[in-house]
Amino acid sequence: MADVRARIASRACPPGTRLPSVRAQAQAMKLSVSTVLEAYERLSAEGVLTSRRGAGFYVAGTVAPLALAAIGPKLDREVDPLWVSRQSLETDDATLKPGCGWMPTSWMYEEGVRRALRAAARADGSELTEYGPPLGLPSLRQHLSRRLAANGIDAPPAQIMLTDSGTQAIDLICRFLLEPGDTVLVDDPCYFNFHALLKAHRVTAIGVPYTPTGPDVEAFRAALEAHRPRLYITNSGIHNPTGAVLSPVVAHRVLKLAEGHGLTIVEDDIFADFESAPAPRLAAFDGLERVIHIGSFSKSISASMRCGFIAARADWMEALTDLKIATTFGGGRLAASIMLSVLTDSGYRRHMEAVRQRLAEHTATTIARLKPLGITPWLVPQAGMFLWCRLPTGVEAAPVARRCLQDGVVLAPGDAFSLSRSAGNFLRFNVAQTDDARIFTVLSRALAQAG
Structure with missing residues (x-):
């Protein structure tokens, strides 16, 4: 039932679409025919599907509103791009955000x-x-x-x-x-x-x-x-x-x-x-x-x-x-x-020079603070605010991010950036957002629990 609802929400199955036969769906999902038939019947009772005698089951109603989260494979919320963005945008000022993509207000011009x-x-x-x-x-x-x-x-x-x-x-x-x-x-x-x-x-x-x-x-x-x-x-x-x-x-x-x-x-x-x-x-x-x-x-x-x-x-x-x-x-x-x-404004050029110098210093400091935790940069960037870092062997970023969020720290797990889901042991750090020592205390605790 959840699979059918997701396909309707993502508009993969618009109104009037004939669903796979009960037997074909059972074979595709490795379920019994009776299980699929029961799901189709329940969805029909809810008005989601209509049944046509001898012709099968069809999607009922009008086009569903587009639900982006329903398109593509179901992801853990910690690596869903929309969820990561919302955590960075919706949390209050007390939340620490080394996973966000912008500089603190005090760094802006x-x-x-x-x-x-x-x-x-x-x-x-x-x-x-x-x-x-x-x-x-x-x-x-x-x-x-x-x-x-x-x-x-x-x-x-x-x-x-x-x-x-x-x-x-x-x-x-x-x-x-x-x-x-x-x-x-x-x-x-x-x-x-x-x-x-x-x-x-x-x-x-x-x-x-x-x-x-x-x-x-x-x-x-x-x-x-x-x-x-x-x-x-x-x-x-x-x-x-x-x-x-x-x-x-x-x-x-x-x-x-x-x-x-x-x-x-x-x-x-x-x-x-x-x-x-x-x-x-x-x-x-x-x-x-x-x-x-x-x-x-x-x-x-x-x-x-x-x-x-x-x-x-x-x-x-x-x-x-x-x-x-x-x-x-x-x-x-x-x-x-x-x-x-x-x-x-003549001050903008000087401001950005100061920002670039400050980012370079924070990059070096952040690398040094991550090293005792076993977190290493993929490369040391020439400039910018981001460090793409590998976690210790065997540690996955999503559960670490989940634990850190409970303690008020928003992280950016690697698989949120990777279509192939091949960056599960990476985190992106924004060095401009790593001044607070609590980030590394919370992260150390989360890594210990993950280990």
């Missing part, structure tokens, strides 16, 4: 945001009340064009569209390029909300193992040949969750394979301002021909003031703009104006 807000309050009333133009604030797009050029990406303002966030940018691209049933490649491991977002678009996600220099090229080639994907979504600056950096050699090989298979690449560059030295960008090598470059400022400036962007080929911009109007109408004019003020 709050002073610059307040200064920009005061300036916005004195601006013309249209800044506060009017819709923004479909592509977004022209002056911010001009500024972004110059920023991208510094990383070798030639993106004129007419090829840049502002969005409400990096997540909305990917959502628009998926709406633009994908149909339900298409296949998308992601890194394994990758940012776990990619998994949830692709579920919402009813597409099949395939993981490609990620190495310290980028995706495993041979596995990437095999996935292209076996699955014929439409998209590949990745980070090429600072990778989430591993902290790895794409190498130029791997970048060229990936682009060559993408060209040969008609693959479009979405390059998420949300951590650009955390780099101490610029990493290779796929969009720079490709010239935005088959790479779509996206970013936002949620991690470096403000997650409350939502603002992101898409940089794409010129002949796609009109259709992307129409899609943005259809789904969100006007852009966030106030947020864009504030972001421009912050980005052009």
Whole structure:
């Protein structure tokens, strides 16, 4: 009964769908015929199914609301991407969050945001009340064009569209390029909300193992040949969750394979301002021909003031703009104006320099505090806030996370990031969120119980 309900909730079985025969279902689930018949009859009594004499059982009613958690295999809540996100977002300030993906408030450029807000309050009333133009604030797009050029990406303002966030940018691209049933490649491991977002678009996600220099090229080639994907979504600056950096050699090989298979690449560059030295960008090598470059400022400036962007080929911009109007109408004019003020504030560059130095120090400190617990980094990242760490041999991250949550510590278990569920003994740590010594006390206790 639970299996049938899950298939209906995920829309795998819409109203009117004929269920497998009692005998076929019994064989598939290795149950007795009488057990399956009893389940079907009970669901019919509840109004979930209808029975047609001589024809079998059918799904009744109207289309069920989409339930993302019901799509795909049933996961332990500790490694369900939606559950991990909710634990980080919904818990109060007393909860410690070394598993979350953002910096503490005290690390953000709050002073610059307040200064920009005061300036916005004195601006013309249209800044506060009017819709923004479909592509977004022209002056911010001009500024972004110059920023991208510094990383070798030639993106004129007419090829840049502002969005409400990096997540909305990917959502628009998926709406633009994908149909339900298409296949998308992601890194394994990758940012776990990619998994949830692709579920919402009813597409099949395939993981490609990620190495310290980028995706495993041979596995990437095999996935292209076996699955014929439409998209590949990745980070090429600072990778989430591993902290790895794409190498130029791997970048060229990936682009060559993408060209040969008609693959479009979405390059998420949300951590650009955390780099101490610029990493290779796929969009720079490709010239935005088959790479779509996206970013936002949620991690470096403000997650409350939502603002992101898409940089794409010129002949796609009109259709992307129409899609943005259809789904969100006007852009966030106030947020864009504030972001421009912050980005052009002389203090922002100095602030990010201080953040990068602080992250480097916290990375070293966190590695040192994890070492006595037998937790070791997969690699020591060049920059950024994440440490992708292996637990002691035989210890699984999900039960450790469950125990730590009971003591007010939110962790990010490795399998939340891994489609193949091959990272069960990994945790992602956010070094900016590891100041409190209680984290390591709670973690030590949980590891002892796990052992």
